[in-house]
Amino acid sequence: MTTTPAPVPLRRVAAASCAGTTIEFYDFFIYGTAAALVFPKVFFPALGSTAGTVASFATFAVAFFARPVGAIVFGHYGDRIGRKKTLISTLLLMGIATVLIGLLPGAETIGVAAPLILVFLRFCQGFAVGGEWAGATLLTAEYAPKEKRGLYGVFPQLGPAIAFALSSGTFLVTGLVMGDTDDAFLTYGWRIPFLLSILLVGVGLWVRLSIEETPAFAEARRLAAAEAATLDRSKRLPFLEAVRAQPREVLLSAGALSMLFAFFYMGTAYLTAYGTNPQGAALDRPVVLGIGIAAAVVFGLATVAAGMLSDRFGRRAVIRTSSVAGIVWALALFPLLDTGSATAFAIGLCGTLVIFAVAYGPAGSYLPELFSARHRYTGAGLGYNLAGVLGGAIPPLVAPGLAAAYGSIAIGVMLSLIGVISLVCVSLLRETRNVALEHERPATAPTTV
Numbered sequence: 001m002t003t004t005p006a007p008v009p010l011r012r013v014a015a016a017s018c019a020g021t022t023i024e025f026y027d028f029f030i031y032g033t034a035a036a037l038v039f040p041k042v043f044f045p046a047l048g049s050t051a052g053t054v055a056s057f058a059t060f061a062v063a064f065f066a067r068p069v070g071a072i073v074f075g076h077y078g079d080r081i082g083r084k085k086t087l088i089s090t091l092l093l094m095g096i097a098t099v100l101i102g103l104l105p106g107a108e109t110i111g112v113a114a115p116l117i118l119v120f121l122r123f124c125q126g127f128a129v130g131g132e133w134a135g136a137t138l139l140t141a142e143y144a145p146k147e148k149r150g151l152y153g154v155f156p157q158l159g160p161a162i163a164f165a166l167s168s169g170t171f172l173v174t175g176l177v178m179g180d181t182d183d184a185f186l187t188y189g190w191r192i193p194f195l196l197s198i199l200l201v202g203v204g205l206w207v208r209l210s211i212e213e214t215p216a217f218a219e220a221r222r223l224a225a226a227e228a229a230t231l232d233r234s235k236r237l238p239f240l241e242a243v244r245a246q247p248r249e250v251l252l253s254a255g256a257l258s259m260l261f262a263f264f265y266m267g268t269a270y271l272t273a274y275g276t277n278p279q280g281a282a283l284d285r286p287v288v289l290g291i292g293i294a295a296a297v298v299f300g301l302a303t304v305a306a307g308m309l310s311d312r313f314g315r316r317a318v319i320r321t322s323s324v325a326g327i328v329w330a331l332a333l334f335p336l337l338d339t340g341s342a343t344a345f346a347i348g349l350c351g352t353l354v355i356f357a358v359a360y361g362p363a364g365s366y367l368p369e370l371f372s373a374r375h376r377y378t379g380a381g382l383g384y385n386l387a388g389v390l391g392g393a394i395p396p397l398v399a400p401g402l403a404a405a406y407g408s409i410a411i412g413v414m415l416s417l418i419g420v421i422s423l424v425c426v427s428l429l430r431e432t433r434n435v436a437l438e439h440e441r442p443a444t445a446p447t448t449v
Helices: 007-037 045-080 083-103 113-143 146-152 154-178 183-189 191-195 197-208 215-230 238-245 247-256 258-276 285-313 315-337 342-370 373-406 409-428
Strands: none
Touching: 007 045, 007 083, 007 113, 007 154, 007 191, 007 197, 007 258, 045 083, 045 113, 045 238, 045 258, 045 373, 083 113, 083 191, 083 197, 113 146, 113 154, 113 215, 113 342, 113 373, 146 154, 146 285, 146 342, 154 183, 154 191, 154 285, 154 342, 183 191, 191 197, 215 373, 238 247, 238 373, 247 258, 247 342, 247 373, 247 409, 258 285, 258 315, 258 342, 258 373, 258 409, 285 315, 285 342, 315 342, 315 409, 342 373, 373 409
């Protein structure tokens, strides 16, 4: 029987999962910031301001459709050859794609090839992130003691908060040094955050190479080897196993987390564009980026608090609280933002990200607990990244059109409806707090209320 790891290895695993997701989401978010502030002028100059913004966010959305594909492919290898090796691959792919975006010439230099290559590299980013989240959360969930799994599960969940602060900070410093309207910023200044990614990737590789494989995977691989002679090959494919054995969990977890994605990417990407748009909040770019850094700190703290609360009150209860709050908040958000003040923008952004964080904190332990170890990487990753398509890709893409046709309140109604979907789906899932994973001794049965 595998015993619980000593505290020092567990802290190392937590650090590795946090460092990895920070780096991957930094790469992911600098694209969203650039899509809001730079790409319409660099890659879609002929389309004008509004159409260029829509086209820019269309390339942003491409990554979300790539994420389920990445979840299936990397999930397969994560469930077959291990979490550690797969996570190293996702980190390398993300780093290479991000650096190449930083080196990509604009439309004025290579014409239509520029946005086409941009779409391909964005697909690679989404493909990598599709395999990253599940593996990072499994590292901590499969090592952590069950009574503190919610707490340790927040370490990979802190990556987006740190990454959002880093991405906003690098663009803020670059813009202030070179000038927000200076040609130097649009020509090469925006590329610096992308090129700096190579340094972060080096750090991430060093950290991840220092950890060992999880005990749950080792146990699952041992059992799979023992059963190999009695199973046909198709039944040993993690994707088919997950879809065949737990389709309900895959679909309901996707629906349950759709509001989480909608609030986060509307907050980190669309609101960045809305805050600087003359037809939106019309704030200066440094003000919006500075508020983004402060909001990242707030939602990082909220993520930790939510994970800890899920150990006491249950994962499902905390996520349901976020959904209910989101349904109400979405209707008040844009009337608040439309006042045009920096204070209102700060409250709106912080409130949106805190609601996201309340659901996101428990998600790092909830999804791994829902799935069997044999296909846990695939199942958790598939549910999470399908939610990314529903909540992360579609809302930022349709939001500009909704605002133009019906006013900004229409965006709030859309977000509120997504919140209703998430509330229904999470209510149909089971509670998993205190559930024992396969390598642990069975303990108190999970609460079902």
